[in-house]
Amino acid sequence: MIMPRGKQLLLPARPGFIWGSLLVALLVNMLPLGRQAWMPDLLALVLVFWSVHQPLRIGIATAFLFGLVMDVHQTALLGQHALAYTALSYFAIMVHRRLLWFTVPSQALQVLPLFGSAHAIELGIRLFAGGSFPGWTLVLAPMLESLLWPVATVILLAPQRRAVDPDKTRPL
Numbered sequence: 001m002i003m004p005r006g007k008q009l010l011l012p013a014r015p016g017f018i019w020g021s022l023l024v025a026l027l028v029n030m031l032p033l034g035r036q037a038w039m040p041d042l043l044a045l046v047l048v049f050w051s052v053h054q055p056l057r058i059g060i061a062t063a064f065l066f067g068l069v070m071d072v073h074q075t076a077l078l079g080q081h082a083l084a085y086t087a088l089s090y091f092a093i094m095v096h097r098r099l100l101w102f103t104v105p106s107q108a109l110q111v112l113p114l115f116g117s118a119h120a121i122e123l124g125i126r127l128f129a130g131g132s133f134p135g136w137t138l139v140l141a142p143m144l145e146s147l148l149w150p151v152a153t154v155i156l157l158a159p160q161r162r163a164v165d166p167d168k169t170r171p172l
Contacts (some may be wrong), residue, residue: 010160013054017159021046026092030073039148040144044088049152051092052099063089080125088118108149135169
């Protein structure tokens with residue numbers, strides 16, 4: 001694949017960093033902050049990020065397992081988060097090649113429908129199971145997740161960035 005102009009060549013992502021970032025996002029989601037409908041789902045954000053940037057390492061099975069953990073933690077209907085995260089990961093992997101050609105702010109706009117559909121799946125399952133509607137502030141969560149996309153990109157790609165000129169004799 002030809003590198004787009006102006007893009008920096010990145011080092012390979014370390015598996016330990018990928019899994020560590022997923023575990024940190026899971027732990028942040030598990031903090032007892034009084035889960036509100038408008039709060040962004042950081043685990044979903046990190047899952048989409050790694051599904052886009054490392055689709056061979058983080059995929060649908062990983063999303064399903066993290067979804068089950070979130071279901072158990074939030075005592076939600078078993079499979080609610082698992083289905084939403086699985087669909088989110090599937091669609092992120094489906095568009096990952098196209099998404100990487102855009103700038104980071106454009107990527108944030110492109111992932112907004114993914115986050116919106118994941119929250120719609122969770123809401124649909126919750127309502128189908130007889131739960132109550134959490135309110136219209138639920139619409140803010142996908143928007144906040146999309147606004148956090150550039151921040152996640154900077155933080156999660158930081159260990160992969162090369163030094164500008166580490167050695168004058170090396171071609172890369």
